[in-house]
Amino acid sequence: xxxxxxxxxxxxxxxxTSVKIECRSLDFQxxxxxxxxxxxxQSLMLMATSNEGSKATYEQGVEKDKFLINHASxxxxxxxxxxxxxxxxxxxxxxxxxxxxxxxxxxFGSGTQLSVL
Amino acid sequence: xxxVTQAQTEISVVEKEDVTLxxxxxxxxxxxxLFWYKQPPSGELVFLIRRNSFDEQNEISGRYSWxxxxxxxxxxxxxxxxxxxxxxxYFCALSDxxxxxxxxxxxxxxxxxxx
Numbered sequence: 001x002x003x004x005x006x007x008x009x010x011x012x013x014x015x016x017t018s019v020k021i022e023c024r025s026l027d028f029q030x031x032x033x034x035x036x037x038x039x040x041x042q043s044l045m046l047m048a049t050s051n052e053g054s055k056a057t058y059e060q061g062v063e064k065d066k067f068l069i070n071h072a073s074x075x076x077x078x079x080x081x082x083x084x085x086x087x088x089x090x091x092x093x094x095x096x097x098x099x100x101x102x103x104x105x106x107x108f109g110s111g112t113q114l115s116v117l
Numbered sequence: 118x119x120x121v122t123q124a125q126t127e128i129s130v131v132e133k134e135d136v137t138l139x140x141x142x143x144x145x146x147x148x149x150x151l152f153w154y155k156q157p158p159s160g161e162l163v164f165l166i167r168r169n170s171f172d173e174q175n176e177i178s179g180r181y182s183w184x185x186x187x188x189x190x191x192x193x194x195x196x197x198x199x200x201x202x203x204x205x206x207y208f209c210a211l212s213d214x215x216x217x218x219x220x221x222x223x224x225x226x227x228x229x230x231x232x
Contacts, residue, residue: 034220043208043224044162091160095220106212106220108154110161 003027004096006109013084014117021079021112023094029074030096034106035067038091047092050077084116119144121211121223129229130199138194138226140209146170151185151192152210156225162208168192199230 003026013019023033031052036044048069049057056069066088068080077096081088094109120143130136142151153165166176168185176183180197196203209223 041227044222046220093160093162105167108162108164110159113160 004030004094004107004109006094006112008112009110010113010115012115012117015085016083019081019084019114021081021092021094021114023077023079023096023109025075025096025098025107028096028098030077030098031074032097033071033077034095034097035069035077035079036093036095038093038111040091044093047079081114084114086116089114089116119146119149119211119213119219119221121209121221123207123209123223123226125226126224127227127229129231131231132201133198135195135197136199136228136230138196138207138209138228140192140194140223142190142192142209142211144211144213146213148213150212152212153183153192153194154208154210154222155205156208157205165194165207196228199228201230201232204228204230 005024033050035047038044047062050069050071052071058064071077093111095106098105122141149170151168155163182195184193206225208225212220
């Protein structure tokens with residue numbers, strides 16, 4: 001079945017540094033990818049929708065200058081947390097949408113645990 | 118607006134007990150999709166089932182079964198003869214018919230299966 005690879009699985013960084021998270025669809029082309037954030041013991045909240053070749057669409061309350069999304073190819077979307085601060089520490093999950101005919105599926109990456117010191 | 122409610126925040130059962138996780142959804146769309154995902158402690162999301170709004174047939178997959186009732190806007194999930202490995206957070210999710218552009222997760226239910 002389709003696989004979405006997300007790297008890194010976890011990252012620890014110092015406050016003020018930037019962190020890039022990659023999301024790759026391994027065996028299908030994903031014109032649309034989604035980025036979610038999950039705080040401990042909470043649900044997944046959509047941060048932004050990433051469309052290949054165009055600007056990402058951010059959900060209300062998500063700072064687009066803080067969370068830079070690039071979807072330069074049909075198989076890769078990246079999320080860069082710029083000038084990370086401890087409050088950015090969270091679990092980030094991406095998903096990629098596969099459309100085959102009238103059937104649509106979402107496949108999720110394994111997530112990235114970000115800890116900002 | 119779409120909304121998913123999972124009223125049970127945490128459930129604890131003893132191994133071999135049956136357990137039902139509730140999911141109630143709200144949508145104005147006539148075409149929509151419902152999902153269940155499992156999130157074990159490792160964090161990844163494991164797809165369990167997808168059901169479209171036109172298919173109200175109940176489904177059984179091994180120890181898992183799902184009861185879709187449009188009349189009550191519910192899509193409940195039952196685990197029969199629960200096992201310790203079933204311990205996880207379970208999310209119900211709703212997507213509209215527009216190729217999943219709007220995908221909403223419920224708050225999740227944390228299931229602990231005790232030996």
